[in-house]
Amino acid sequence: MTLHTALVKIEEEKISSEKAKKFILSEKNGAESIFVGRVRNANSGRKVTAVTYDAHDQAVIKSFQSICSDAKSKFDKDANIFLEHAKGHVPVGEISILIAVGSRHREEAFKICRYILEEIKHQTPIWKKEHYVEGKEEWLPGHSLRPKEEIK
Amino acid sequence: MLSDKEILHIELPNNSNIEKLRRALNKIISEKYLKNNLQNLSKTAAFFSEADEVITDNYKLKDKELISIIPPIGGG
Numbered sequence: 153m154t155l156h157t158a159l160v161k162i163e164e165e166k167i168s169s170e171k172a173k174k175f176i177l178s179e180k181n182g183a184e185s186i187f188v189g190r191v192r193n194a195n196s197g198r199k200v201t202a203v204t205y206d207a208h209d210q211a212v213i214k215s216f217q218s219i220c221s222d223a224k225s226k227f228d229k230d231a232n233i234f235l236e237h238a239k240g241h242v243p244v245g246e247i248s249i250l251i252a253v254g255s256r257h258r259e260e261a262f263k264i265c266r267y268i269l270e271e272i273k274h275q276t277p278i279w280k281k282e283h284y285v286e287g288k289e290e291w292l293p294g295h296s297l298r299p300k301e302e303i304k
Numbered sequence: 305m306l307s308d309k310e311i312l313h314i315e316l317p318n319n320s321n322i323e324k325l326r327r328a329l330n331k332i333i334s335e336k337y338l339k340n341n342l343q344n345l346s347k348t349a350a351f352f353s354e355a356d357e358v359i360t361d362n363y364k365l366k367d368k369e370l371i372s373i374i375p376p377i378g379g380g
Binding site: 207276297 | 347348349350352356358360361372374375376377378379380
């Protein structure tokens with residue numbers, strides 16, 4: 153198996169970079185690229201304590217698999233890809249997304265990693281609510297999936 | 305945010321399309337949920353079919369079809 157994608161319920165399980173490294177390891181590959189996204193402690197001048205991620209689970213998995221398959225077709229069909237995204241309440245400093253890619257060469261490994269991240273931001277139905285130090289919380293404005301020609 | 309249940313039931317005339325569903329959603333929001341910062345939802349939301357694919361405004365709805373309302377996304 154060369155592809156692993158999952159939406160991880162963070163209250164039950166952690167996203168593990170060790171698991172990702174093991175998954176992509178292969179003697180045929182000379183390059184590994186790993187992207188780790190974490191919840192940071194500030195956004196737009198507000199102090200953040202955590203982010204809650206919600207998702208349309210079934211559509212997320214379908215989207216992850218489609219994006220990863222596209223990435224393999226575009227850059228390296230033999231690449232090993234591990235992709236996990238958190239769902240639930242993620243405190244500052246914890247991992248929200250991990251993308252690990254094993255490929256023959258560094259260029260393809262970097263490109264696949266970047267491609268997957270950008271496509272997730274533009275295609276995958278995941279929503280983000282920030283929690284602030286003063287106790288308030290707010291869903292962040294996002295990117296509409298409605299076809300552009302329909303928005304007047 | 306639009307219902308205390310997972311599913312929001314909306315009744316529409318036969319042969320309605322997504323555009324009609326969008327208008328119905330806008331009416332529900334204007335009547336009940338303006339305080340929840342949802343005033344733009346009917347304009348910015350996408351709709352997914354049961355196969356989890358984006359469907360456009362001219363898509364004809366089937367009887368008892370389950371449609372997902374997808375607000376603007378922001379993962380990663």
